Amino acid sequence: MVITFWGTRGSIPVPGESTIKYGGNTPCVHILTDEERNIIIDAGTGIRGLGKELKQNSSNELDLFISHTHWDHIHGLPFFAPLYNSKTLLNIHLHDNFSPNKIIETQLHSSFFPIDKDELTANIKYAPIDISKEIKIGNVEVRTVKVHHSKGTVAFKFTENEKSVVYMTDNEIFCEQESNDKKPDKILELNSSLIEFCYGSDYLIHDSMYNHNDFIKKKGWGHSDNISLAYFSMYAKVKNLVLFHYEPDYKDSEIDKLEFETQQLIKDNNSKIKCIASFEGMKIHTQGIE
Ligand SMILES: [Zn+2]
Numbered sequence: 398m399v400i401t402f403w404g405t406r407g408s409i410p411v412p413g414e415s416t417i418k419y420g421g422n423t424p425c426v427h428i429l430t431d432e433e434r435n436i437i438i439d440a441g442t443g444i445r446g447l448g449k450e451l452k453q454n455s456s457n458e459l460d461l462f463i464s465h466t467h468w469d470h471i472h473g474l475p476f477f478a479p480l481y482n483s484k485t486l487l488n489i490h491l492h493d494n495f496s497p498n499k500i501i502e503t504q505l506h507s508s509f510f511p512i513d514k515d516e517l518t519a520n521i522k523y524a525p526i527d528i529s530k531e532i533k534i535g536n537v538e539v540r541t542v543k544v545h546h547s548k549g550t551v552a553f554k555f556t557e558n559e560k561s562v563v564y565m566t567d568n569e570i571f572c573e574q575e576s577n578d579k580k581p582d583k584i585l586e587l588n589s590s591l592i593e594f595c596y597g598s599d600y601l602i603h604d605s606m607y608n609h610n611d612f613i614k615k616k617g618w619g620h621s622d623n624i625s626l627a628y629f630s631m632y633a634k635v636k637n638l639v640l641f642h643y644e645p646d647y648k649d650s651e652i653d654k655l656e657f658e659t660q661q662l663i664k665d666n667n668s669k670i671k672c673i674a675s676f677e678g679m680k681i682h683t684q685g686i687e
């Protein structure tokens with residue numbers, strides 16, 4: 398699999414001088430499978446650039462997995478060029494808690510958007526996600542799990558040729574806090590099913606919205622901090638940790654700090670996990686070929 402990041406920011410797009418390094422677009426990740434199928438995860442504003450690139454692509458079948466329908470995960474969808482191409486077959490995978498028809502109709506309502514839904518010429522199929530069932534996209538196995546966020550939010554695990562990638566954003570890693578100790582407690586106990594889901598994966602792309610101080614003020618909002626995430630990753634024994642879905646107010650320098658602090662904590666615990674802060678345009682080759 399080749400994974401490309403088209404949007405790494407949480408909540409709202411933040412273009413500008415202070416977000417050039419990591420980018421200002423909201424979540425969108427593309428996976429080109431070993432069989433050259435196209436899997437897209439989330440439809441934040443990053444999907445617009447991806448859509449333009451896919452136009453040159455010979456394959457017209459696309460599988461879009463949407464983690465949940467908060468604005469930042471769907472607001473790029475009306476700007477996704479393949480929707481206006483009659484050759485496109487778009488399979489939208491979404492938890493059955495949501496109605497994809499209603500979402501697109503609402504987004505394209507004349508009060509919000511100038512183009513009518515009848516002008517979407519692509520063949521759009523809805524594939525409701527049943528978390529008890531595995532999904533197959535060619536050779537890729539897709540497993541899903543409910544996370545600690547709003548109702549119906551799911552994470553995905555993609556496995557192909559013995560390589561696995563977990564996409565788990567908009568998830569709050571539950572923890573307890575000792576009063577005089579910075580170290581979050583009870584992570585293993587409070588997140589056991591999610592740790593099990595991620596266990597041994599080659600790549601974990603995870604919500605890393607806050608630093609530890611900001612997280613304390615925003616506990617219960619459904620997002621994680623980098624410190625809890627470092628411990629979560631060590632319990633899950635993942636090989637690579639990819640920070641994702643940043644707080645819109647964080648400048649590039651603050652994300653640099655988030656990355657450095659996470660790497661340091663992992664090293665101090667004698668773990669071999671490699672940690673990187675994702676940025677727009679970043680590519681990961683799961684087979685290790687650059
Ligand atoms: Zn989000």
Ligand SMILES: [Zn+2]
Nearest residue numbers: 465467546567
């Ligand atoms: Zn959300």
